[in-house]
Amino acid sequence: MTQERTTGGIVGKVVGKAKEAVGSATGNDTMQREGRLQQAQAEKGLEAQRSAAEAQRAQEQADLEAQRDATERERERLANDAAAVQREKQAERDREQAEQAARSDAAAEQARADALQQAERQQAQRSEEQAEQARLAAAQEEIRLQREARAAEDRADRIDPEEDR
Numbered sequence: 078m079t080q081e082r083t084t085g086g087i088v089g090k091v092v093g094k095a096k097e098a099v100g101s102a103t104g105n106d107t108m109q110r111e112g113r114l115q116q117a118q119a120e121k122g123l124e125a126q127r128s129a130a131e132a133q134r135a136q137e138q139a140d141l142e143a144q145r146d147a148t149e150r151e152r153e154r155l156a157n158d159a160a161a162v163q164r165e166k167q168a169e170r171d172r173e174q175a176e177q178a179a180r181s182d183a184a185a186e187q188a189r190a191d192a193l194q195q196a197e198r199q200q201a202q203r204s205e206e207q208a209e210q211a212r213l214a215a216a217q218e219e220i221r222l223q224r225e226a227r228a229a230e231d232r233a234d235r236i237d238p239e240e241d242r
Contacts (some may be wrong), residue, residue, distance in 0.1 A: 086126070089119030 097112030099105070 086119060086122055089122065090116055093117075093119055 093112045093115030095112070096115060097109050100107070100109030100112055
C-alpha cells in the first residue's frame with residue numbers, strides 16, 4: 078500500500094470513484110481498494126464537514142437564544158426599574174397630597190377655631206352690653222323710684238306738716 082495523500086470532499090470522492098473504476102477496469106485490486114478507501118475517507122470528510130456545519134449552526138442558535146434571554150432579562154430589569162421609579166414618584170405625590178390635605182385641614186380647623194373665638198367674643202360683648210343696659214335700667218328705675226318717694230314725702234308733708242317734726 079502506498080502512502081499517498083488523498084483529496085477530501087467531493088473532489089476526493091470523484092477521484093476515489095475514478096480510481097476504483099480504473100482499478101476495476103485494469104484488474105488492479107490495490108487501486109480499486111484505494112479508490113474505495115478514498116471514497117470512504119471523502120465521505121467521512123464530507124460527513125465531518127456537515128457535522129461541523131450543523132454544530133456551528135447549533136452553536137449560533139444557542140448563542141442567539143442566550144442573547145435573546147439576556148436581552149429579555151435586561152428588558153425586564155429596565156421595566157422593573159422604571160416601575161420602581163414610577164412607584165417612588167407616586168409615593169412622593171401621595172405624600173405631598175397628604176401633607177397638603179393636612180395643611181388644608183389644619184387651616185380649616187384654625188379658621189373654625191378663630192370663628193368660634195370671634196363668635197364667643199361677640200357673645201361676651203353682647204352679654205356685657207345687655208348687663209350694662211340692665212344696670213342702667215335698674216339705676217334709672219332706682220332714680221325714678223327715689224323721685225317718686227321724695228314726691229310722695231313732699232305730698233305727705235304738705236298734707237300733714239307736723240309729722241316731720
